[in-house]
Amino acid sequence: MAAPASLMIFAAGFGTRMGALTADRPKPLIEVAGRPLIDHALDLTKGLSLTKVVNTHYLGDMLAAHLEGRDVHISHEPEILDTGGGLRQALPTLGSGAVFTMNADVIWKGPNPLDLLSAAWDPARMDALLMCVPLARAVGRKGGGDFSIAPDGQISRSGDLVYTGVQILKTDGLAGIPDPVFSLNRLWDQMIADGRACALEYPGNWCDVGHPEGIQLAEELIRDV
Template sequence: MQRSPDAVMLFAAGFGTRMRELTLDKPKPMIEVSGRPLIAHALELAQTIRPARIVANLHYKPEPLKALLEPEKVLISLETPEILDTGGGLRQALPLLGDGPVFTMNTDAIWKGPNPLKLAQDAWDPDRMDALLVCVPLEHAVGRTGGGDFAADAEGRINRGGNLVFGGVQIIKTDGLHQVDEQVFSLNLLWNQMAARGRLFAMEYPGRWCDVGHPEGITLAEDLIAADDV
C-alpha cells in the first residue's frame, strides 16, 4: 500500500445552512470571496501540490460545482439520494482516490500563509501517524468564537479540548473506514479511535485562517486576503 498521499478529497457536499439565504440558489462552495468561489480557493491550494487525483463529493445543488470542477479534471463523487457526512463520503470516494492515505480538505475556509497541504505533506510520518490534522492556534483563527478543538502534547499527539482549531486539512489513512457499519458517519469516529491508540497528530499552522461557514465570515475572509501581513 502506498505510504504517502497522492490524492486530495475536497468536501463540497454540505447544505450550508449557516449561510441562510446565500445558499438558497447555490451550494456553499460557490459563494464568492474576493471575486472567486470558495471552492476555487481550495482547488488552487490542492493543484499546487500536484496530486495524482483530486476528487470532490457533491450533493446539494451539484450542477454549478460540476461546471466549475470538471474542466479542471476534478473527479466527482455524487452522493445520492442522501448525504453521507465526511466519513461516509470519503469511503464512497475511495475507488476514485486510490489506495493509501489521502488528503482531505474542507472548502469553506481561507488560509493566509504557507500552503497547508504542503506543510502536512512534509510533516507526514506514516510509521507514527494514522492521521495528521493541520490545526490553527486559537489566536490565529479569524472570527472563531468559543474554544478550540484539540490539545497537543510535546510530540504532536492530540486529544479533545484545548486551543487548537482544526482548519479542515488533514492526511488520513482510510483503511479504518471499512470497519464502520453505518452508511452515514463522521470522520470524528475514526479520529476518536486513532486518538485512543496515540496515533492522531496535529501540526500547527504558522499563518492565519478564517472559517467562512457563516455570512459574517465572508467579510472577515476578504479582509484577511487583503491584509499585508501574514
C-alpha cells in the same frame, strides 16, 4: 516520507449556516474576493500531482458544471453521507493509501498547508495528521477550540487549537464502520485512543467562511488589513 497522491474536498453539505446565501447555490460557489470558495481551495493544489475528488449533494449539478473541464473527479451523493461516509464512497477513485482531505469553506493566509503536512507526515507513527491553528489566529471562529497537542505531536480532545479542515488521513479504518452515514470523528476517536492521531500547528492565519460574517473577514485577511 511519501506524501499522499490523492485529495478529497468536502463540498456536499447544505450550507445552512450561510442562510439566504445558499438558497440558490451550494456553499463552495459563494464568492470571496470575487472568486468561489472552491477555487480558493483548489489553488492550494497547484503544482502538486494529486488525484482530486470533490463530493457533491446539495445543488451538486451547479458545482459539477463549475468544475467541468478541470482535472477534478466528482463523487455525487444521492443522500448526505457526512464526512466519513462521503470519504468512503470516494475511495475507488482516491485509492487505498493515505489521502489529504480538505474543507472548502476556509481561507488561508500563509504557507500552503498541504506542503507543511507533507513535510511532517510520518506514517510509521501516524494514522492522521491534522492541521490546527490557535484560537488567536482562527479568524471568524465561533466557539472554542477542538484539540490539544502533546510534546510528541499527539492530540487529545479539548484545548485551544482549532481544526482547520485540512489533514492527511489513513483510510483503512473506514471499512470497519458499519453505518452508511458517519463523521470522521469516529475514525479520529479510535486513532486518538491508539496514540496514532497527531497535529501540526499552522504558522499563518486562517478564516472560517462557514457563516456570512466570514466573507468580509476572509476578504480583509486576504488584503492583510
